[in-house]
Amino acid sequence: MRSITQPGAPIADRIQWVEARGRSFSFTLEKGLPLLEAAHRGFAAQGFAGGVLEMKRGALGPFAYVMPALSKTPNHAAFYSETHRPGGVSQLSTGTMTLGVRDGAPFFHCHALWTEDGARAGGGHILPEETLVAEPFEVAAFGLDGAMFTAAPDPETGFKLFGPVAAAPRAAKTDRRALALRLRPNQDVALCLEAFCRAHGIREALIRGGVGSTIGARFEDGSVVEPFATELTITAGAIAPGEDGPEAVLDVALVDYTGALAQGRLVRGDNPVLMTMELVLEVVA
DSSP: OOOOOOSSOOOSOSEEEEEEEEEEEEEEEOTTSBHHHHHHHHHHTTTOSOEEEEESSEEEOSOOEEOEEOOSSTTOSSEEOOOBOOSSOEEEEEEEEEEEEETTEEEEEEEEEEEOTTSOEEEEEEOGGGOBEEEOEEEEEEEEESEEEEEEEOTTTSSEEEEEEEOOOOOOOOOEEEEEEEEOSSSBHHHHHHHHHHHTTOSOEEEEEEEEEEEEEEBTTSOEEEEEEEEEEEEEEEEEEETTEEEEEEEEEEEETTSOEEEEEBOTTSOBEEEEEEEEEEEOO
């Protein structure tokens, strides 16, 4: 399987995870608010400090983002591009967001694909500090109670990354067992999730959110993304019962460091994590 040498030594525990409770709900992001504030308000209104959300449409502007890029130093295996600020209003087509905490304040990690004013298709990592909601739009969310994605220095990759940590319950209304996960580099996304589910007695689950990166990509339709650095969003995902135990089904969209976009269903066993993959498992059975 493909792998990329990271600047730091591998951490022994290859999955960072926290057991929690959760609930799915929807809300409308308010026009004119910073995207971060609009998302935070939506979760807070349901009693949650954080969680994940999925966007299938939406209008952003002003808007800022970065794409994956090659690293100019040995301090990182890959890095970010310069900041892009397209004019006008950009229309989202798909995206996922992890809403958590960084430096004691609300923060998000969000990857998406969109069409910019002028019909240019783009994708990448949306910057919380410079992005506003241009028009109201509805999102599907999953709130977490008892866990929080918190940004912390990661000695393996050299980045400050979101990972789940235990959090004091807020007595929010919940109806599902939920597990917040961060997958570390150089392990196949699907096989890693399947092994985790077997170990924790999970036969069936929905994958909520899903923000991360893979070392290129291999799709079931035979298409291949060769550039190794990507920014990826899970557009739909599930753990389903299979002949040999739980099987992961992962539909994704991504941009690579050349700016090329790709979408499809990942091949199981041939799509290793580059830097991180954060998501929530909503347990069904």
